[in-house]
Amino acid sequence: MRKTLYLKFLLAYFIFGVFGFIVVATFVNSMTMEHLKYEKADALYREATLIANTYASDLYNNETSLDTVKKQLDALDTYLSANLWIINPSGRMILDSHSPVNVESETVIEGFDPTVTEKSYYTIGYFFDSFTQEQLSVFAPITSDYKVRGYVVIHYPMSNIISSCNSLLNISYLMLIILFLLSMIILIFFTEMVYLPLRKITEATEQYAAGNMHYEFQIDSEDEIGYLAASLSYMASEIARSEDDQKKFVANVSHDFRSPLTSIKGYLEAMLDGTIPSELYEKYLNIVLNETERLTKLTNSLLTLNNLNTKGIMLDKSTFDINKVIRNTAASFEGTCKNKTIAIELILTGDELFVNADIGKIQQVLYNLLDNAIKFSNPDSIIKIETTEKHNKVFVSVKDKGIGIPKDNLKLIWDRFYKSDLSRGKDKKGTGLGLSITKEIIHAHGEHINVISTEGIGSEFIFSLPIEDDGDRD
Numbered sequence: 001m002r003k004t005l006y007l008k009f010l011l012a013y014f015i016f017g018v019f020g021f022i023v024v025a026t027f028v029n030s031m032t033m034e035h036l037k038y039e040k041a042d043a044l045y046r047e048a049t050l051i052a053n054t055y056a057s058d059l060y061n062n063e064t065s066l067d068t069v070k071k072q073l074d075a076l077d078t079y080l081s082a083n084l085w086i087i088n089p090s091g092r093m094i095l096d097s098h099s100p101v102n103v104e105s106e107t108v109i110e111g112f113d114p115t116v117t118e119k120s121y122y123t124i125g126y127f128f129d130s131f132t133q134e135q136l137s138v139f140a141p142i143t144s145d146y147k148v149r150g151y152v153v154i155h156y157p158m159s160n161i162i163s164s165c166n167s168l169l170n171i172s173y174l175m176l177i178i179l180f181l182l183s184m185i186i187l188i189f190f191t192e193m194v195y196l197p198l199r200k201i202t203e204a205t206e207q208y209a210a211g212n213m214h215y216e217f218q219i220d221s222e223d224e225i226g227y228l229a230a231s232l233s234y235m236a237s238e239i240a241r242s243e244d245d246q247k248k249f250v251a252n253v254s255h256d257f258r259s260p261l262t263s264i265k266g267y268l269e270a271m272l273d274g275t276i277p278s279e280l281y282e283k284y285l286n287i288v289l290n291e292t293e294r295l296t297k298l299t300n301s302l303l304t305l306n307n308l309n310t311k312g313i314m315l316d317k318s319t320f321d322i323n324k325v326i327r328n329t330a331a332s333f334e335g336t337c338k339n340k341t342i343a344i345e346l347i348l349t350g351d352e353l354f355v356n357a358d359i360g361k362i363q364q365v366l367y368n369l370l371d372n373a374i375k376f377s378n379p380d381s382i383i384k385i386e387t388t389e390k391h392n393k394v395f396v397s398v399k400d401k402g403i404g405i406p407k408d409n410l411k412l413i414w415d416r417f418y419k420s421d422l423s424r425g426k427d428k429k430g431t432g433l434g435l436s437i438t439k440e441i442i443h444a445h446g447e448h449i450n451v452i453s454t455e456g457i458g459s460e461f462i463f464s465l466p467i468e469d470d471g472d473r474d
Contacts (some may be wrong), residue, residue, distance in 0.1 A: 013187055016178045024172050031432050032172075036207045040161055041122040044154045047080060048140030052366070053153040056086050056142045057454045059094075060149045066094075066101050073097040083135075086366040089114065091128075114139060115152055127155060134158040152448035159406065202233060213240035220247055221403060257298065298433070315358045315444055318467045322355045322362070322394055323348045326385055329366040333374060341379050344370075347386040354468040355394050361441045366398075369461050370436040372398035376459070393447075394467050399460040405453040414439045438463075 006040030058064040073084045076204050077097035084097040095101070102371045109128050117123045122138045135155040142150040174190040197219045207215035213236050219229035267284045270276045276284055330344045337344060355362075373383045404411060413435050442449040442463050453459035 006191070009187070009190060011181070011200060012081070012358065016183075020176050021173070024176055028172055029165065029169055032168050033161070035166075036165055037124070037136060038160050040156060041136060043134070044080070044082065044138040044156055045140060047076065047120045048138050048154050049150045051084070052075070052140040052142045056150065056152050059142055060142055064450040066103075067276050070095055070097075070101050073112065079152070081156070081160065086142070086150060087112065087153060088150050094150065100291045114141075115222050115281055124158060127153075130435075136161065137332075144309070193221070193223075194225065199223060201225075201229055201232060204229075204236070208232075208239075210216055213237075213243060257295065260294050263291050264288050274412060313342065315361065317356055317358055319356050320359045321352045322354045322396065322465065323351070323387060325359065325363055326387070326396070329363060329370060330385060332367075335371055336374055340374065342374060342376070343382045345384045347384060348395075349387045349389050353387055353394060355390065355465040356468045357445055357465050358441075361444070365438045365441050365463065366396075368438045369398040372434060373402065373459070376400065376402035378402055384439070388466060392467050393464045395462055395464050397460055399458065401458040402427055404455040404457050405451070405459055406455050410451060410453060 017357050051073075055064065055069045057067065060068050069086070073086075073095055074097055076082075077084055084095075086094040087109060088094060091109035093107035093109065096107070099107075103392050109130060113128075117139055121140070122136060123135060124136055126132070127135055127137050134157075136158055138154045138156075140152040140154075141148045142152060173289065200219055204215055204217045215236070217229070218231065219226050221229070232470070251414045267276070267288050271281060271284065326346065330346060333344065336342075370383070370385070375401045377383060383401075384397070384398040386398075386399070415436065439449055445465065447464045449461065450462035451459060451461050
């Protein structure tokens, strides 16, 4: 398209110019000639009629002399640039504006026939071989007592009419050339506003088709082409971002799978080749078991994320007591909290607080948040879980007094496989998927989750759920 569209437009432009000249040279030429002939014939016919009704009529009625009429014809000859005749119906010449009066020498037009005009008042030709050049000849009858006594004939050279026609055509050609040149503005406008942006867009699509999604281009236009370019650029950036995320995802998955697999392989090989003595088998088998549990947890988390990405089919909503779910989830961490000397404080609104959500998914959210809070809390600290009711929403807060999250990392904690440097130091078994799963679950409910954190002081995660009215509860 880049090579042919512009050539097609140029070809159409020049074809337009050629056909313009052809139309002027044929149709306009013909119409102009016909118009000039008709206009000239009409003007000469009025003059011939006027002469026939005055000077010529007086001559035939013997009211004036030949010399007087000849002087009038000579004057009109100069004025009209035409040859004026007065002839009899038989073709005998009475007066000729181009010849002196000579009564002794008789001139007769052989074959003269006044009906040669064929229902018109003029004819074009050599007028019965009287001229060597074509003439426009106009007839006007001279009548007296209701009889035709003669004719006034005016001959005008066709070469004069052709010359006038050519002059008008030259003006038409000049105007056509001017219009053709002015129309180049359209060509320039098309080139700058349409063709060049299309070339950039085409080049960009070729780059994107070749896999170069980071190719950048810019079109400064606010019309449809500019919108198309912006949409294409945005699409490419989204694809590039998706590809980068995919590469990062594969790299993270590979890393998180490779580490435990390497440990498992290393310990098993050491046990088989005798590097690890048999009395230590139980210790290292427990390590291998922990690594397999880590792989199982990572696999289950990936499957959970994949299912959560399929919106609209994974939620099984019901009405349940969120306070009861919080108590049960907190109780499941009793042993872990005892080992780390961490206390969990529950500040719940009322004995019962009903919400409408997927109870299994909300249990997973609470488990992930509480698990993180315990992992990153300092010994002998307190984790607070609080529920509040506001604006027909239930807000659940999980607050710890742990290592906190650096400010620059707050927007990154929701990314899959993300682990801050601090978390990598404290949590060797984490998959980096817990908060990502948590966010997906809350968003699937049409709700929001936020985090407030200060490094070295602690973090607080707050999410909302729709409250269930008493009237809507079974």
